[in-house]
Amino acid sequence: MNQLKKAHTKYPVLELIQNRWSARSFRTDKDISMDDLYTLIEAGSWAASSSNEQPWKFILAPRGSEQYQKVYDALMDGNKPWCKNAAAFIVCLIRTQVEKTGKDNFYAMHDLGLANSHILLQATSMDIACHPMAGIDKNKLIEVFNIPEGIKPAVVIALGYLDEAQKLEEPFLTRELTPRNRKSLEEIIM
Numbered sequence: 001m002n003q004l005k006k007a008h009t010k011y012p013v014l015e016l017i018q019n020r021w022s023a024r025s026f027r028t029d030k031d032i033s034m035d036d037l038y039t040l041i042e043a044g045s046w047a048a049s050s051s052n053e054q055p056w057k058f059i060l061a062p063r064g065s066e067q068y069q070k071v072y073d074a075l076m077d078g079n080k081p082w083c084k085n086a087a088a089f090i091v092c093l094i095r096t097q098v099e100k101t102g103k104d105n106f107y108a109m110h111d112l113g114l115a116n117s118h119i120l121l122q123a124t125s126m127d128i129a130c131h132p133m134a135g136i137d138k139n140k141l142i143e144v145f146n147i148p149e150g151i152k153p154a155v156v157i158a159l160g161y162l163d164e165a166q167k168l169e170e171p172f173l174t175r176e177l178t179p180r181n182r183k184s185l186e187e188i189i190m
């Protein structure tokens, strides 16, 4: 585990939570197997959701696939340099309306967040580094993947096996070497 990035908590939390962080330097010589990608999605699929609606959808884009290049091309410029060695991307989408009623699902983004939290923690437990990103051209994703009405891209997760921070250029190198921080509990408990 990367000690520099480990969360130092005042109160005891799961080690898995302490160890998850948003990494940027990925190995080029180790791919993530399709079975492992399916394990991550399976973990996500067991998240809680409002009325068990499960409003999440995913596009898997392992290195070397046609999907991978399409996702990479849709990343914002600030994410492209450190994402170039990602072993896979997962595009995370929501169905915006409740299936049975057709009404807007206020909780869709919330529930995708829960599923993604499962995915990130499951990946951490498998020593797969991951990094969620909103810095993507969502309209481009809709176009290149022919995403139908009612389904909206939300974030992309970059994944891979961790490599040395020193392989990154600035400003990503500094970010990779900066300890993580959080607001205090006093600030967030109202």
Ligand SMILES: Cc1cc2nc3c(=O)[nH]c(=O)nc-3n(C[C@H](O)[C@H](O)[C@H](O)COP(=O)(O)O)c2cc1C
Residues within 6 Å of the ligand: 020, 021, 022, 023, 079, 131, 132, 133, 134, 135, 136, 155, 180
């Ligand atoms: C919805 C969402 C969008 C994010 N978008 C980006 C992004 O576009 N680029 C990036 O480098 N990091 C992005 N991040 C990562 C955050 O910056 C990161 O989670 C935060 O700084 C806390 O660091 P940690 O995940 O290592 O604890 C995003 C995270 C989330 C949850």
